[in-house]
Amino acid sequence: MRQVRTLGLLGTGVIGGGWAARALHFGVDVVAADVKPEMEAWIRGAVANAEGALAKLTFAPLPPKGKLTFTTDLLAMARGVDFIQENIPEQLELKQRVLADVSRVAPADVVIASSTSGLMPSDLQKDMVAPERFLVAHPFNPVYLLPLVELVGGARTSTAALEAAARFFTYIGMHALKVRREVPGHLTDRLQEAIWREILHMVNEDVATTGELDDSIIYGPGLRWAAMGTNLIYHLAGGETGMRHMLRQFGPCLKWPWTKLEAPELTEALIDKMVAGTQAQAAGRSIREIERQRDAYLVAIQQVLKQYDIGAGATLRALEQRLYEDAGAGAQQKIAAAITKGRAGALELMELEVRPEWIDYNGHMTDSRYLQVFGDATDAVFRFAGIDDDYRKAGHGLYTVETHMTHQAEAKVHEQLYVATRVLAVDDKRVRLFHTLSRRSDGIQLGTCEQLYLHVDTRAGKVAPMDAAVKARLSALQASQADVALPAEAGRLAGKAAG
Ligand SMILES: NC(=O)c1ccc[n+]([C@@H]2O[C@H](COP(=O)([O-])OP(=O)(O)OC[C@H]3O[C@@H](n4cnc5c(N)ncnc54)[C@H](O)[C@@H]3O)[C@@H](O)[C@H]2O)c1
Known part of the structure; x- marks a missing residue:
């Protein structure tokens, strides 16, 4: 698999724009391809919008910014790049067709990855040429600030492709989480969906508003989750004897059960309640305004976590270490040569x-x-x-x-x-x-x-x-x-x- 100097993007909406901003910031050129020509202005705007927060993420020396080009010729993009990330709408047949088309022209040593939130890699690689270089690389919005990317191989994916993808994503400052086997929704969206189902039930039954449910997270568990996941937190909840005691104490309530599993019917009345609730929470602020606030705290929180070398902070620390080493490598050769002379x-x-x-x-x-x-x-x-x-x-x-x-x-x-x-x-x-x-x-x-x-x-x-x-x-x-x-x-x- 080749070294990635140019990243090709297939689909340049919310997620494609996020990939572009991240890659460009860390010195990788981007060729963005979308069927709609108007997406050029959109992606340039998205990259510019991300820059304010991204620029504050690290003061480590960065390579010159990558160059962004846009095309509506998907196959021309596929011929000229070192790695392809697909971000088109979440429809199996559409993704299968476009991935197969692109795989016919992209050289076989070019990794092709899909941002799919929940489709299975074995299904997506079905009609591809050289399907062993295909995998799912599922990022999180905003891709330019959240380091997590879930890597999932399908039945025909090679270990070499998974490793090459992990190397590339680490290079652009991400935490590559290798998922052991493909399951619908991968890991994170499966967990997120479980919470989302419960939210829909509680709003539907007027147990709480969307705002109250968000409060139930942000003042409590949400603060813990950035650094320790549910499992380690529950281990602490068990006191000195940890997880074993915790399971003994709280295990019985799994039988009651507190949760509902099946999602409620998405009726018009429920949709209206969800929309009204979140509009009240937004309190007149535009999506862009809320995004800017989100981006600012996502930067700040990662810098705090860096001090503790934990979670996304450990990823940021490793990225900075790499940036300093790269910047210093040329300098050190010069010093050594000068001393010898x-x-x-x-x-x-x-x-x-x-x-x-x-x-x-x-x-x-x-x-x-x-x-x-x-x-x-x-x-x-x-x-x-x-x-x-x-x-x-x-x-x-x-x-x-x-x-x-x-x-x-x-x-x-x-x-x-x-x-x-x-x-x-x-x-x-x-x-x-x-x-x-x-x-x-x-x-x-x-x-x-x-x-x-x-x-x-x-x-x-x-x-x-x-x-x-x-x-x-x-x-x-x-x-x-x-x-x-x-x-x-x-x-x-x-x-x-x-x-
Ligand atoms: N939005 C999220 O939070 C999120 C998070 C992680 C992963 N994803 C996944 O990323 C993918 C893209 O999601 P999004 O939110 O960016 O969608 P989006 O609708 O914002 O963007 C999709 C883009 O694909 C383009 N497109 C459509 N058909 C195309 C084709 N045949 N060839 C090239 N481009 C085409 C559209 O013009 C559009 O610009 C989906 O698979 C989604 O599940 C989304």
Whole structure:
């Protein structure tokens, strides 16, 4: 199976738009194909709408954004992409026909996946050419913020296709949950439907309104569910003896039973009650307004979960680790080569493009992003020196104690920039770095940053000597840069230049 540089989308509605936004954000090109030409404007709008929240998800260095193209020629799309994700309406015969058509022209090493909410992969792959590269990859709305994707193979799906799909989805920041065998509704929608049936019963019988039923979740279980599923939560409910005791205590009520299993008839009266209830909850807010609020808290909650390395936060942490490693990989080769040569000068470690969300009200790159890109260059130097997750887990780290930045020219949206870095000084406990930020097109220097780091024993909370091998690598880099004149801004205080 091939490396995915271009993702093809078949159907560009709500779900296709979400896939596009996610893939583009993480540097994958997208060819979006839909039978309706008017969907081009729609998908471009959907991608732009997702950008605000997506941009806040991580500050880790991202590759340049992918490029979006649109076509109504489904087969042309299928000929030219590395992975196809189908998102057309949930109708078995339609999906079977379109998937079969596309499979006749897509090369056999191109994985084809379906976003179907509940159809079985064995049914969908029935008429396909090379059906072994087909699987269900079921995402959740909004696809650009929710990391879960359920991967389900059919009778003829190969392990290689499932693994290739899992690799691709992980690359674009998702949690690939492999479903052991195909069942209608996969895992999540089966669970969600059980709750939904109960909601319909209770609204139908006037036990509660839609708003009250939502309250019964959001003030209680909903807060737990983001980090621990029902099973682990019930294990806690059993006290010291956990799940065994919980089942003994609450098991009998499964016989009563509390729940109804069969959904009620969807009568016009029930539909009206569901609609009136949710309209009251929306309280005049448009779908877009509610979506924006949802997106903002989905970003914030994942950042909180990241601190606990749990659930979607663990996925985000792993994604950031990968982004830093990718950004640092080129830098580390450059450092190693420069040291071997013995004359490094200031090393160009980071290449970047000014992203639209980095622009402030003055129309140029905002201050905090300067610190962020200088920090990414620092990260690359420290990784080269051997300061990585293992080093930190062992209780050591370099803490920033002083920063001095200058801003010399404006950086505008989409300009290509680079950061060049020097090690000015190293001793047992201190490292002093100096970065310049410049524009690629004319080499104009836009700003500088000098930082002092102290090496700490993080468990003792005290300054402590660094590992000898780490110091040796930093010193080798410093020595290779020693014959370059000290930058004019080095050691300068704020306002000193102006007297
Ligand atoms: N909406 C959700 O919350 C959600 C969540 C997960 C999965 N899904 C699944 O994703 C799929 C798409 O759902 P959606 O909500 O995006 O639907 P949608 O109606 O918003 O979009 C479907 C798109 O497919 C296009 N289309 C129709 N026939 C086509 C064809 N023959 N070739 C190419 N394009 C065609 C339509 O023009 C439309 O743009 C369904 O299988 C659904 O079950 C939906």
